[in-house]
Amino acid sequence: MRKSRLSATKSHLTRITSSTARSMGQRHARYLKQHHKIIYINLLTSGKLNNYLVDIDNQAENLFLQLVKQLAESExxxxxxxxxxxxxxxxxxxxVYNRAREIVNSKLIFI
Incomplete structure (x- = not known):
């Protein structure tokens, strides 16, 4: 039964996360630009902004997938x-997706 839970979410997640995760770095960049301008400008002028946003994307995607898997299994x-x-x-x-997205937003995107 455990395999069926994982396969149920895995195929569906592949479609959802590709668009979700890519936009997470962009949302974080907008948040930094609006609320933490000094951090944004420092990352931008040092040439580290793109790598930082890619890292945020990867962390957000991994956290999102982990949360969806855990929530789907628990329910x-x-x-x-x-x-x-x-x-x-x-x-x-x-x-489950909406709750996972809210958690990712609060832990990685809007901080």
């Missing part, structure tokens, strides 16, 4: 549920 969202009731599975997974 018993499985391939069986997906096969029986796709709408319910999508609703529950969207809820």
């Amino acid at each position: 018993d969202i499985t391939e069986e549920l997906k096969a029986k009731n796709q709408l319910e599975w999508v609703a529950q997974m969207n809820n």
